[in-house]
Amino acid sequence: MYRFFDFLRFDQVPDKPVGELPWHYPYGLLEKIWLVVWALIGLTGAVYREHIAASTELFGVSIAVIALVLILPQITIRLNQAAYGAGRIVVSVVSSWATYERSAQFLEAFRSTSYEMEMLLADRLLFGGNPSEWTEVLINPVLTEYLQLTYVSYFPMMLLVALALFFARKNRVLFRYLLAMNLAMVSCHFFYILVPVRSPFLIADDPQYASLISYSIPLQGLWWTEHLRQNLLDATVMRYDCFPSGHTMHSMLAIYFGWKTNRAVRAIVTVVGVSIIFSTIYLRYHYAIDLVAGAGFAVFWIWASAKMTAASWNDEPTPQPQLSQKVASVLQHFSGNRPD
Structure with missing residues (x-):
């Protein structure tokens, strides 16, 4: 035992x-x-x-x-x-x-119930309305196409950071990144079961939510948007996967650890990560409260991963002896006066 x-x-x-x-x-x-x-x-x-x-x-x-x-x-x-x-x-x-x-x-x-109504009411309480409706003034085919492409680049972005740390031989940072990401994954899946919620675009046409959510402008891209949205819907086996926003949580973690890599990866991950977070609202996949929860979890796992690895690993290199200490050690060796 x-x-x-x-x-x-x-x-x-x-x-x-x-x-x-x-x-x-x-x-x-x-x-x-x-x-x-x-x-x-x-x-x-x-x-x-x-x-x-x-x-x-x-x-x-x-x-x-x-x-x-x-x-x-x-x-x-x-x-x-x-x-x-x-x-x-x-x-x-x-x-x-x-x-x-x-x-x-x-x-x-x-699952015995779902919490879409509670999410909509939480958005109204915190933000005074439905933020995904507010983004309708920004709808543009070019922007929609770009955001849909970045939204599906979620997993490649996370893998890019891991590979960048791996090839840079930053083993300690890589371990902490994988630890934070995996704990974030586990917490996401646990809350999907605990608080099942469908995306806003899935309930927008349901009469029971008509007083709280309504979209007047359809999302149309240039070439790939409809294809990607439908394929994503067909490929995902879970419909109640909103709270907290995994895309927000993992994008923030990727950005944080991406800044510990090289300049190119840092720039790519920052642009793509921020775009993914915004796309969750613009593309009507998430409620704003999902993003708040996802961001909170990201901050927590950044802190927790540092605490959990601090006992055995330190991200800072081991300090080397100063030159004066080395010279003194050599002199002591040749003089026969070795330290105890």
């Missing part, structure tokens, strides 16, 4: 450890989080198998992801640190996407 709790300690992060290796090496905090999350998903699927559609598939995916998280680090750590870092990126991508898919199954099984 004590060994199990030691396994969950936050300060055991594999990074060329010196001395005796911990018994659970090479599993760091990132791997531990996904092992716990997927164990809970699999256990929930097994307990409520009569209520969850395709529960056998859910349990099988849980076993597969757990196997990936357990086996891949054992392979990559025997190669080199670069392979280990690349493996962590793979684990993050696979686990995050699979969690989104499984969240949809839980929603279908357990």
Whole structure:
């Protein structure tokens, strides 16, 4: 039992450890989080198998992801640190996407209500109306096309930051970025189940919301907008995925950590990230309260990821001895007066 709790300690992060290796090496905090999350998903699927559609598939995916998280680090750590870092990126991508898919199954099984009315009322209370309606004065085919393209570049943008940190060999920053992103993913999917909400564009034609939301100008782009919107709607398995705004949360994290990379990536991520955040309102995918919640979570995970890794990793390089200290050490060595 004590060994199990030691396994969950936050300060055991594999990074060329010196001395005796911990018994659970090479599993760091990132791997531990996904092992716990997927164990809970699999256990929930097994307990409520009569209520969850395709529960056998859910349990099988849980076993597969757990196997990936357990086996891949054992392979990559025997190669080199670069392979280990690349493996962590793979684990993050696979686990995050699979969690989104499984969240949809839980929603279908357990959702008893939805909270679109509460979101609309919250927007009215905080902002005096519906901000996505206000953006109708800005609607332009060129702007719509651009924002729709940036909206679907969400995952490539996050991956770009991870790859930039990886190739720059900023392993410590990469680990913290992956940790923050994965915790953000888990919190998003948890709240989608806890607070199911559909997008404004999905409820705009529903008579029960007519007094609170109404769009008079359709969103039309140049070439790809309609195609992308329909494909995105067809590809996503979840309709109740608004609160909090994952696009806002992850874009802010990508911008923050993108500024720890090179100038080109910094510029790309900043422009694309800000565009994505604005597009969530302009394209009628989110309520303004979703953005507020997403931004709050982003700030929290930036802070939490620093705290959780501070015990073992420091983003600052280890200070080197001053020249005078080196000279003094050499003189002591040759004079025979060695320090105690």
